[in-house]
Amino acid sequence: xxxxxxxxxxxxxxxxxxxxxxxxxxxxxxxxxxxxxxxxxxxxxxxxxxxxxxxxxxxxxxxxxxxxxxxxxxxxxxxxxxxxxxxxxxxxxxxxxxxxxxxxxxxxxxxxxxxxxxxxxxxxxxxxxxxxxxxxxxxxxxxxxxxxxxxxxxxxxxxxxxxxxxxxxxxxxxxxxxxxxxxxxxxxxxxxxxxxxxxxxxxxxxxxxxxxxxxxxxxxxxxxxxxxxxxxxxxxxxxxxxxxxxxxxxxxx
Amino acid sequence: xxxxxxxxxxxxxxxxxxxxxxxxxxxxxxxxxxxxxxxxxxxxxxxxxxxxxxxxxxxxxxxxxxxxxxxxxxxxxxxxxxxxxxxxxxxxxxxxxxxxxxxxxxxxxxxxxxxxxxxxxxxxxxxxxxxxxxxxxxxxxxxxxxxxxxxxxxxxxxxxxxxxxxxxxxxxxxxxxxxxxxxxxxxxxxxxxxxxxxxxxxxxxxxxxxxxxxxxxxxxxxxxxxxxxxxxxxxxxxxxxxxxxxxxxxxxx
Numbered sequence: 001x002x003x004x005x006x007x008x009x010x011x012x013x014x015x016x017x018x019x020x021x022x023x024x025x026x027x028x029x030x031x032x033x034x035x036x037x038x039x040x041x042x043x044x045x046x047x048x049x050x051x052x053x054x055x056x057x058x059x060x061x062x063x064x065x066x067x068x069x070x071x072x073x074x075x076x077x078x079x080x081x082x083x084x085x086x087x088x089x090x091x092x093x094x095x096x097x098x099x100x101x102x103x104x105x106x107x108x109x110x111x112x113x114x115x116x117x118x119x120x121x122x123x124x125x126x127x128x129x130x131x132x133x134x135x136x137x138x139x140x141x142x143x144x145x146x147x148x149x150x151x152x153x154x155x156x157x158x159x160x161x162x163x164x165x166x167x168x169x170x171x172x173x174x175x176x177x178x179x180x181x182x183x184x185x186x187x188x189x190x191x192x193x194x195x196x197x198x199x200x201x202x203x204x205x206x207x208x209x210x211x212x213x214x215x216x217x218x219x220x221x222x223x224x225x226x227x228x229x230x231x232x233x234x235x236x237x238x239x240x241x242x243x244x245x246x247x248x249x250x251x252x253x
Numbered sequence: 254x255x256x257x258x259x260x261x262x263x264x265x266x267x268x269x270x271x272x273x274x275x276x277x278x279x280x281x282x283x284x285x286x287x288x289x290x291x292x293x294x295x296x297x298x299x300x301x302x303x304x305x306x307x308x309x310x311x312x313x314x315x316x317x318x319x320x321x322x323x324x325x326x327x328x329x330x331x332x333x334x335x336x337x338x339x340x341x342x343x344x345x346x347x348x349x350x351x352x353x354x355x356x357x358x359x360x361x362x363x364x365x366x367x368x369x370x371x372x373x374x375x376x377x378x379x380x381x382x383x384x385x386x387x388x389x390x391x392x393x394x395x396x397x398x399x400x401x402x403x404x405x406x407x408x409x410x411x412x413x414x415x416x417x418x419x420x421x422x423x424x425x426x427x428x429x430x431x432x433x434x435x436x437x438x439x440x441x442x443x444x445x446x447x448x449x450x451x452x453x454x455x456x457x458x459x460x461x462x463x464x465x466x467x468x469x470x471x472x473x474x475x476x477x478x479x480x481x482x483x484x485x486x487x488x489x490x491x492x493x494x495x496x497x498x499x500x501x502x503x504x505x506x
Contacts, residue, residue, distance in 0.1 A: 022343075022344070024347055048340070048344055048347075050338070050340060050344045050345075050347035050348045050351070051344070051347050053313075053347070053348065053351040054347040054348075054350045054351045054355065055355075056313065056314075056317055056351075056355050056356075057310045057311075057313040057314035057316075057317060058310075060306075060309065060310040060313040061309075061310035064309055064310060084338065084339055084340055084364070085303070085337065086337055086364055087301070087303060087337055088389070088390065088391040088452075088457075089391065090275075090481075091275070091301055091303045091304070092303075094277055094301075094303035094304050094306070094307040095303045095306065095307075097307045098303070098306040098307045098309075102307060102308075102309050103309075111337070111339055111364045111366050111367075112366065112396075112397060113364050113365065113366045113386055113389075113397060113398070114364075114386070114389050114391055114393065114394060114396075114398075115391070115392075115393030115394055115395065115396030115397055115398070116393040116396055117391045117392055117393040118391070118393070133366055133367070136341070136366075136367050137341065138341040138342065138367055138368070138370045138371070139368075139370055140367065140368030140369040140370040140371070141367060141368055142368065143365075143367075143368030143369055143415055144365060144366060144368055144408065144411065144412065144415070145366070145367075145368070147400075147408065147411060155397065155400065155408065158397065158400060159397065162396055162397070199341075204341075228343075
């Protein structure tokens with residue numbers, strides 16, 4: 001799927017919402033119910049491998065079943081494996097096979113620490129995406145991501161400037177957290193035409209308004225992920241997704 | 254297991270060899286054969302999750318079976334999950350449960366990019382270890398790990414200096430690749446009393462001699478991992494492990 005196609009989907013629906021299916025313990029039945037309820041309000045789903053792995057091989061089977069189910073039932077939705085992998089070349093190839101061959105994800109999140117080798121194998125898949133961690137939403141993102149390099153460039157900017165040369169904007173996007181809105185603007189400066197996957201809205205404290213203000217382009221180029229605030233909502237996942245979608249829609253009218 | 258206990262095992266056996274069980278596709282039967290043949294020559298096994306995940310849920314089951322098998326058959330061997338995970342707090346907790354509760358690994362490799370949050374949950378397990386990526390063995394480690402910070406400190410040194418404050422030398426060790434021996438020395442300067450897990454010997458080009466020269470302490474504090482050069486050896490894994498152990502033993506006499 002190209003950047004243009006994904007932006008078309010988002011603008012057509014008036015929603016850039018991505019629902020994160022992070023539950024513990026995982027339950028295929030619950031996931032199906034959440035997906036059925038939320039599908040009208042979102043354009044993407046994100047499965048975090050940690051929650052599936054914690055249930056062992058049965059959890060991993062649930063992940064495979066979840067991918068097949070969403071692919072069949074809602075083929076238009078963009079499917080993200082939030083795996084944050086990153087390893088040497090021959091190992092990266094195995095991870096790429098896992099998420100793109102064995103399972104039919106559209107995109108996988110990767111960590112930049114080991115550099116290009118750890119990303120290259122994923123970029124060999126023509127219609128798939130790499131989503132590289134740049135500025136994460138957690139408190140201790142500051143431990144290393146804000147470290148300033150020799151020319152005063154924080155690491156997350158160096159990551160983006162470097163990875164911009166690895167693949168075009170149809171193949172590589174960045175994770176940029178909603179919890180530091182000013183920095184989101186800095187991310188956008190160095191990634192003006194890239195999709196951003198934005199976690200940190202909802203339970204972690206970021207807001208749709210700030211994210212839209214600092215990170216949306218005229219084309220869109222944005223996926224806002226919400227996990228706990230939707231799937232653990234007292235009003236139910238459908239109602240919560242509808243509410244988030246409503247606050248998002250204003251920015252696409 | 255404490256640093257002292259692990260060093261005692263190594264010095265008693267005269268081997269700090271760790272065998273990496275990285276095969277594609279995975280086969281429980283082949284793994285058992287490799288483990289039986291190599292166990293006398295090594296003190297640790299490392300399973301890389303990528304190779305198991307590429308076979309889907311059956312692969313994940315093979316990983317669980319492998320852990321149970323080694324734990325039962327060779328309870329003295331140190332067991333490493335080479336997972337290179339790294340995520341926000343609530344997700345890290347699930348990964349920690351996976352590798353330390355659901356499976357009984359002694360240690361798990363983690364990526365430092367997201368900082369302390371992504372490591373904290375693992376440190377709550379009293380007898381377990383975190384093995385943090387510092388200086389990796391791959392070519393593109395240079396993309397970010399050598400970036401110099403404001404005071405001229407490359408990122409991998411900053412990672413070590415920072416993570417040294419997160420946990421003591423009984424709980425946290427570092428990955429430091431054998432492919433850049435001079436830098437290994439720099440790692441040892443800032444981690445004088447830490448275990449180092451050293452990949453990159455064998456197929457990747459590093460040598461036992463250089464590693465020992467630059468990274469071994471008087472206590473030991475070193476695990477040398479060899480994967481492909483042992484399990485894909487034409488002479489057989491047992492013979493290859495014996496040969497590596499032989500070249501290692503000289504340094505422990």
